[in-house]
Amino acid sequence: MRWRTHLAAMMLGALTVLALPAAPANAHATLVGSAPTADVVVDALPGEVVVTFSEPVRPVADKVRVITPDGGRLDTGKATARGADLVIPVRGDGSKGTYLVSYRVISADNHPISGGFAFSYGQVSATPTDDAGAGVQTDPLVKNAMSAARWIGFLGLILLVGPALILLTLWPARLPTTGPARLAVVGGGLVAVSTLLELYLQIPYTSGNGLLGGTLDGAAESLGTAYGAAHLVRLAAVAAAVLLLRPVAGLRAGKVDRALLILVAVVGAATWPLSGHPSASPVPALTVVADAAHLAAMAVWVGGLVVLFGFLLRRASHRELAAIMPVWSGWALLAVTVLVLAGTAQALVEIGTLSALTGTLYGRLVITKVGLFAVIIVAAAYARDITNRDFPAAADDEKEAASVRGRLRIGVLVEIGVVVLILGVTSVLVQTTPARSVEAASAQPGRPVEVKVSSNLFQVVVDVSPAKTGINTVHLYARKPDGSAPLQVVEWKATVALPAKEVEPITVPMVALSPDHASGQVAFPSAGTWDMRITVRVDDINQATVTARVPVR
Known part of the structure; x- marks a missing residue:
């Protein structure tokens, strides 16, 4: 039957995203370097600190700082953005010791990026903290x-x-x-x-x-x-x-x-x-047009279904519906075609690879959306079949006409119900980092590892990237024991060990970026499942130690 042909064509178009080649990655800014480099000891303070990202950014007012060893401010004036470089003017009369660079910037797709790193002048000292929390989540x-x-x-x-x-x-x-x-x-x-x-x-x-x-x-x-x-x-x-x-x-x-x-x-x-994301993609002309077309087709199709269900199928005569429904059915088919083509174009750019589709939250949300869309396609094909076959046949039978309307309203109601779910998925999707950006941030190769460990005092979210042998960045986030809210930490300590290969504990120097967030770097000499012991002191008396198991490739 014709509707089966349409159904097959729609699903084939929606799933071509799995097979086509990758697109280049470019949005949702990631840190790519700095001057001075993180963790180095410099002989003289620079006139400015430069933090380089993977795309143009803009600084958040009063959320970019350079903290001195005694907790003061080394930065002077406002940080400025020069394309992908965040430039922080600093004084040249700071004392010797370790400095903390803490930042919060907005990427080209309007999402905030926060973090920080430390460097030392002349000698290494205790790393200061940013009490104002520029690096806060x-x-x-x-x-x-x-x-x-x-x-x-x-x-x-x-x-x-x-x-x-x-x-x-x-x-x-x-x-x-x-x-x-x-x-x-x-x-x-x-x-x-x-x-x-x-x-x-x-x-x-x-x-x-x-x-x-x-x-x-x-x-x-x-x-x-x-x-x-x-x-x-x-x-x-x-x-x-x-x-x-x-x-x-x-x-x-x-x-x-x-x-x-x-x-x-x-x-x-x-x-x-x-x-949103489309304006910051590698091919913005394509993604902006595709997203606008996707949105317009969705509004036309689903908005029309609402009017059909709420008004026309209850109030219009069978003769009127017999004239309206074939026209609407053609429009709906066109809208679905635009949805599939535009959605596929967007997915190719925002996802790009099969691993990004299955290995990221963004990709899994897209899979969920495609699955729900498949349900709608089946319901739409059912309604189209009724429109083309049963409406003309019931023209002279009032009882049969009422039955046809009832079945059509059920089909339309199913479509509307599933669309409500798709809108929920989409509203989360637009707030989620695109899959291509997640892969770009961990393309060294290796993927970040996130582990949650808890004690009776706190919960710690451990993020290790890229979770492979060599230099890795560690982020620790403290939350209340039930994970409901951030928790202020007085002191962080961390070590890593690999008992299976007799690697003794290695200290991980942690830098407190905000009251609930610390970061550090560690070199994993070999692959395996490492034990990361984290000691968190929440006040002058209470502290606890937890162990996170971190797989390293």
Whole structure:
């Protein structure tokens, strides 16, 4: 049957991402070097410290520091970005000892990157700490709120675009337009609320503060970026779309109204990729267009399904539906085709390799999305089969016509339900580091290893990269015993040993980047499962030691 052919074609297109060649990696900045180099001892203090990333970055205000051995500040003035270089001006009169460089920057795709390293002038001393926490992790509540705001925005776009399109093109003149028009206005309101939430949340997301950590200075800085500009344009596009809904809802939209509405829709859809991962990909022209097309096709298809389920399948006559459904079925097939092609193009760029698809959180989310999409394709094929075969056959039988409508509504409801799940996955996906960036950060070869170990006082998340023989970077994050919140640490100690090969404990010098985060470097001379013993002191009296098992290739 024809629908089986369409189903096979759609799934083949969605899965070609597994077989095509890799794309070059380039976004979600990673640290690639520094001057002075980490852990070196220099004979004289430099005039500036330069931290080099894999892509252009911009510094977060007052979150880039050079801490002196006595806990003061060596940096002077504001850090500036010169392409991929973060340049920190420093004084030349510092005392001898170990200095901590602590930074928080924003990558080209608007995600924060934080970290730090130490170097020494003249002699090595105890590494100072950055009490202001420039290297602090992003608050999980802020990150989750950002995903929720994105979900609201996607939902609003569906409710705005679907009803507007159906009213503009397929709505029967005899039926009142109040219901779908109100739905479109609600959709516009949700997009506006989502946009305002994202603008606010970007402030604490950027600065590393808590959910209520937004400031006027942070707001001004956020609005002055491409991210802020894209969101302001989105708000203007939503306002214009809602104004244009009046003639559309009155079924009296002229050519000018239609042209303006199409223009507003194109501009509004483009603001999503321009404020996220697609704008920072190796081929931004492709990924921005593909993401905008993907988003528009999703809004047209799912928004149309909502109007069909909520209004037309209940109110329109069988004769009206017999005229509407074949047209809609063709549009839906076109939207699905665009979704598959655009989604495949994006996945090829953002993932690139089979190992990145299966070995990263981003890749696994894409697999989940494809699986859910396969369910929708089956439901859509079922609905299309009913439209093409059963609708014409039931034209003269009122009882059979009601049965056909009932079966079609069930199929549409399944599609809508699965789409809600896909929107949830997508809202998390846009906040997740692209798979190509994760692989690029650990392409030495080797992959980072993350282990969680706990005591009655704390939980420690141990991150070792690239987890192979040679020099490795170790990050330790302290949390409360149940893992619910960061925990302030007074002192960190760590050693690694490989009893299986009689390698005695090796001390890992740890640098406290923030109250709950420490970092260090260690050289693993051979492969095997190493024992990392971590001692954490949480106050003047209480401390505990835990052991993490770290596989090294």
